Structures are given as C-alpha cells and as structure tokens.
Amino acid sequence: MSTASEAAAGAEVASSGANTVGLHGNMGVLELIFTVVAFNGPVVVFLGFIPVAVLLGNGVGTPVVFLACGVIVTMLAVGLVTMSARLKKPGGFYALITAGLGRGVGLSSGFTALTCYFVALLSAYALGGIALNTAIVEVFHGPQAPWWVWACLMLIVTSVLGHFNISFSSRVLTLFLACELLLMVAYDISVLAKGGAHGIGFDSFTPNQVFSGSMPIAFLFGMGLFGGFEATVIFRDEVRKPERTIPMATYGVVALLAGLYALTAWCFINSYGAAAVMDVVDKNMVTASTDSIKQYTGQFAYDAATIMLFTSSFALALAAHNISARYVFNLAADGILPRRFGRAHERHVSPHRSSLALSVTALLVLAVFAIMNASEDELYARLAGLYSYVFVIMLLLVTLAIGVFLLRDRVHGKAVGAAAASLIVFAVLCVTLVLATQHFDLLTGATGTLKNVLIIFIWGVTLAGGGLALYLKRNRSDVYHSIGRQ
Structure with missing residues (x-):
C-alpha cells in the first residue's frame, strides 16, 4: 500500500476545484510479476516469435542471444529500481524521464509511452481475434467469423475488467499466465526427456553458432522479448510495500523471461535437431512451434496451445490496457489531458474514466481497420513491429534519464x-x-511510402510532446510545472 505522502503526491486539483482520487491497491510480488509477464505473452512468443528469431537472427545460437539480452536488461533494471526508490513518484517512465532530462523530454516520453502501449493493445486485439477464430473453428468446430468480431468481444471484456481495481485484473492474468507457463514447462520437459530429435545437443552455446547468421537482427528480437518489464514502476501506488515489491518484481520478471525463453528456444531447436531446424523454420515458420508441441506433448497439448494463443493474447491485451490507462491517468492528473480522466473511481480506486476513454479510442481504430478490410495477419505483424520500434525509443530515453539523474542526485548521494x-x-x-x-x-x-509515413508518425508524436511542453511553459506555467507528476 502506498504511504500517505505518496498518495498525496499523486493527487491533483481538477479544474472544477474537486480533488482527484489517487490510485492505490494491494498487489504483492507474485501478482505484480504475473501482471507484467502477462503483457509479454509467453505463448505468443513461443508460437510466433521464437521461430522467426531463429530464422532471421543467429539461428541455432538464438538462446545465447536471449540470455545476453537478459543481462543487458538487468543492467537497466538496476538503474530503474535505484531511481524509482529515490524518486517515489507515480507515473512510470513519464515521471522518471522528466526527473532526469527535464519537462520537455519528459512530456515527449509520456506521449511515446502511451503510443507504445496503445499500439501493443491494438496488436493484441488483432492477434486475439485471429487466435479465437482459429480455436473456435479448429478445436470446437464452431462457426467462422471475421477477426474484428472477436477482437471487439475481447475489447468489451477488457473494458469491464479495466473498470475495477488492478487486483481484480491481476487474478485473471495470474490464472491465464499459470496455464501458459504450465504448457511451456511441460513442452520443455518432454523434449528433454525424449532426447530431442537426435539427442540433446549443446550446439547453441558454441561460438560458431552464437556468432552465425545476423547478430544485429538477433539482438533486436532479443531485446523485444522483454517488452513490458518496466511496467513494474507504473503500478507503484497499487502495490503493498513498493520499496520491497517493485525491486523484487522487476528482477523476477527479467530472470523469468530470460530463463524461460532461452530454455524454450533451446528445446525447440533440439526438437528438430541443430542440423535441421533452419530448414524447418524456413519452410514452416508459422506452424513450426505447434507441430513440435504435437510431436512431443500430444494432441491435447496441441489443442491447448491453440486455445492458449487466444488466452495469451487476451492477457496481453488486458495488461496493455491497464498500463495504457495509467499513462492516460497520469497525463490527465498533470493537466496535459483533460483532468476528468485523472480521477480514480471512489469505490474501486481504478482509473475508470481513462480506461473507458482508451476503450472507445481503440474501438474507433478497430472500426477503421474493419472498414479498410485490413488483412489480420499483416495487421498484427505491422503493429507488433511498430510497438518494438517505439519500445526501443522509450528505453533509450529512460536509460539516459536514469544515468543523468543518479550522477547528479545530491539528496541521496550519487x-x-x-x-x-x-x-x-x-x-x-x-x-x-x-x-x-x-x-x-x-x-x-x-x-516504400508506408514505411516513411510510419517513421514520421512515430517521431512526430515524440516531438509533439516537446512542442507542447514549450507551449505550456510560455502560456500555462501551472500545467508546465506539474509535468512528470512533479
């Protein structure tokens, strides 16, 4: 539970004169870990990400790159946890970057973070619509429907859950994630117990394999695995004993993701054999993981994986919705967005108005996609890639902010x-x-043109935050000084 001083720091005065209600909750370490890992979508990573990383990255050496990226993210987490403990402010990266690099860059980061998680939310709806349609048709032999129908159903359920306290959502996420982890652990054990295709090999850890293929692409994919780990700090006011819970959860998330994905990638490679896996993913990249599941863990696990691709997508959507809603809440509490969205529900102590505004916006975007008759597979791939790119920008800003802040911190010592x-x-x-x-x-x-438009859009949103901060400094100094939950 947040302290009284922290709750006061999160409260703002609305334009109507009424005080906003700060967020608070009672999540523990495991609940926070599961909430954040759910955003990462472990089954989504296994079924759709690992084969692509093997094919386009450094092939058989992929597990080592995953571990190396885990070390790098751990280095980032050290600074993140240290700065978060000293700052003790709500707002996540938005607050941290403001404290380290100033209000202009801070507001730019707030816009960037909101864009990042909103794009992730849309990609989860697209993938979830595809996955639910596949599960209904192939597993339950039900009727087929356009992907956007199921996506809208996901949106409705997500909106309902987002209305309540985060503790309620965390229970749902914990249930789904437990099933995902059970499936992946069962698969890994089955591959190891059966000795893979030709005995368990350690080719993945040899220098020749580690430095094969395209290391730069492998590194890009590896860093993308840890999307969402930083969300532990955005829930600062909704966990009990944040000084203890946030560090343990942050390190726990990084360790779990690095270990789980490296192990699963190694088992996946052994399931086909180091000599054959590249040909398999080249010819059957989409079904390589599910075929391996069926071979080593049976038809039931295959059907479960098909269903869990949807539940994993739904968990990802719910986590992305919760994180995005809190960025809207914090920007509104500072007066950047309409202050009405910065008021928590008096009973559920949730960002209910921010959650509703986010759902309405997402529904409008999905409607545009449906009218355009966008290809669901292409739509998901583009949105997921767009998220990864914005995620790198966000991490870049926060690492610099952490370094600068900790070097000049005179109150607690450098x-x-x-x-x-x-x-x-x-x-x-x-x-x-x-x-x-x-x-x-x-x-x-x-x-071509679409590539240039997307890049311009991403950087345009980031620069717009800085431009708005400059305008507020000249015309609304009261709002300007509150940027970054200051």
Missing part, C-alpha cells in the same frame, strides 16, 4: 555504479535504434 550501467545500456540501445531504423521494413513489413 549512485555511480547504477548510473554507469544505465549509460552502458544507453550506448547499446543507440546502436539498436539505428539498426531498428535501418531494418524497419523487416520489423513492420512496411515498405
């Missing part, structure tokens, strides 16, 4: 080690962003 780790990660992410821009077509599937 944390040179954590600052140095963050600045090292910042340098790595600079290279990553350049590579992501060069391979934007590979990330999103967008080429």
Whole structure:
C-alpha cells in the first residue's frame, strides 16, 4: 500500500476545484510479476516469435542471444529500481524521464509511452481475434467469423475488467499466465526427456553458432522479448510495500523471461535437431512451434496451445490496457489531458474514466481497420513491429534519464555504479535504434511510402510532446510545472 505522502503526491486539483482520487491497491510480488509477464505473452512468443528469431537472427545460437539480452536488461533494471526508490513518484517512465532530462523530454516520453502501449493493445486485439477464430473453428468446430468480431468481444471484456481495481485484473492474468507457463514447462520437459530429435545437443552455446547468421537482427528480437518489464514502476501506488515489491518484481520478471525463453528456444531447436531446424523454420515458420508441441506433448497439448494463443493474447491485451490507462491517468492528473480522466473511481480506486476513454479510442481504430478490410495477419505483424520500434525509443530515453539523474542526485548521494550501467545500456540501445531504423521494413513489413509515413508518425508524436511542453511553459506555467507528476 502506498504511504500517505505518496498518495498525496499523486493527487491533483481538477479544474472544477474537486480533488482527484489517487490510485492505490494491494498487489504483492507474485501478482505484480504475473501482471507484467502477462503483457509479454509467453505463448505468443513461443508460437510466433521464437521461430522467426531463429530464422532471421543467429539461428541455432538464438538462446545465447536471449540470455545476453537478459543481462543487458538487468543492467537497466538496476538503474530503474535505484531511481524509482529515490524518486517515489507515480507515473512510470513519464515521471522518471522528466526527473532526469527535464519537462520537455519528459512530456515527449509520456506521449511515446502511451503510443507504445496503445499500439501493443491494438496488436493484441488483432492477434486475439485471429487466435479465437482459429480455436473456435479448429478445436470446437464452431462457426467462422471475421477477426474484428472477436477482437471487439475481447475489447468489451477488457473494458469491464479495466473498470475495477488492478487486483481484480491481476487474478485473471495470474490464472491465464499459470496455464501458459504450465504448457511451456511441460513442452520443455518432454523434449528433454525424449532426447530431442537426435539427442540433446549443446550446439547453441558454441561460438560458431552464437556468432552465425545476423547478430544485429538477433539482438533486436532479443531485446523485444522483454517488452513490458518496466511496467513494474507504473503500478507503484497499487502495490503493498513498493520499496520491497517493485525491486523484487522487476528482477523476477527479467530472470523469468530470460530463463524461460532461452530454455524454450533451446528445446525447440533440439526438437528438430541443430542440423535441421533452419530448414524447418524456413519452410514452416508459422506452424513450426505447434507441430513440435504435437510431436512431443500430444494432441491435447496441441489443442491447448491453440486455445492458449487466444488466452495469451487476451492477457496481453488486458495488461496493455491497464498500463495504457495509467499513462492516460497520469497525463490527465498533470493537466496535459483533460483532468476528468485523472480521477480514480471512489469505490474501486481504478482509473475508470481513462480506461473507458482508451476503450472507445481503440474501438474507433478497430472500426477503421474493419472498414479498410485490413488483412489480420499483416495487421498484427505491422503493429507488433511498430510497438518494438517505439519500445526501443522509450528505453533509450529512460536509460539516459536514469544515468543523468543518479550522477547528479545530491539528496541521496550519487549512485555511480547504477548510473554507469544505465549509460552502458544507453550506448547499446543507440546502436539498436539505428539498426531498428535501418531494418524497419523487416520489423513492420512496411515498405516504400508506408514505411516513411510510419517513421514520421512515430517521431512526430515524440516531438509533439516537446512542442507542447514549450507551449505550456510560455502560456500555462501551472500545467508546465506539474509535468512528470512533479
């Protein structure tokens, strides 16, 4: 539970003169870990991400890249946890970047973060619509319907859950995630117990395999695995004992994701054999994971995986909705967005108005996609790639902010080690962003004019935040000084 001082820091005065109600909750370490990992969609990663990373990245050496990216993210997490403990403000990256780099960059980051998670939400609806349609037709032999019908059904359920306290959503996410983890652990054990295709090999850990293929692309995919880990800080006011819960949950999320995905990727490679896996993913990238599940864990697990692709997508959508709603809430509490969206529900203590506004906006966007008759597979791929690109921009800003803040912190003393780790990660992410821009077509599937439009849109949103901050500084100093939950 947040302290009284933290709750007061999160409260703002609305234009009507009424005080806003701050968010609070009682999530523990495991609930927070499960809420954040659900955003990552483990089964989505296994079924749709790992085969692509093997094919386009460094092939058999993929598990080592996943572990290396886990180390890099852990270095970032050290600075994140240190700064969050010293700042003790709600607002997530929006507040941290403002404290480190100033209000102009801070507001830019708020817009970037909101864009990032909103795009992730849309991609989850697209994938969930596809997955639910597949499960209904193939597993339950039911009627087929357009993907957007099922996506809208997901949106309705997500909106209802988002209206209530985060503790309610965390229970739903915990249930779904437990099933996903059970499936993946059962698969890994089955592959190891049966000895894979030709005995369990360790080719993935040899230098020749680690540095094979395209290391830059492998690194891009590896960093994308950890999307959402930073969300632990956005729920600061909704966990009990945040000084203890947030560090444990942050490190727990990174360790779980790195270990689980590296192990599963290694087992997937062994399920076909190091010599054959590249040919398999080249010919059957879409079904390579599900075929392997059927072979090693049986028809029931195959059917369960088909169903869990939907439940994983739904959990991802619910987590993305909750995170996005809190960014809307914090921007509204500061007066950047209409203050009515910065008031929590008096009974459920949830950002109910922000949640509703987010759902309405998402529904309008889905309606546009439906009218355009957008291809669901292409739509999901482009939205997921777009999210990955914006995610790198967001991480770049926060690593620099953490390093700068910790080096100049005079109240608590300079944390040179954590600052140095963050600045090292910042340098790595600079290279990553350049590579992501060069391979934007590979990330999103967008080429030509569409590619240029998307890049301009992303950076335009980011720059718009800085422009708005400059306007507020000159014309609305009261709002300007509250940027970043200051």
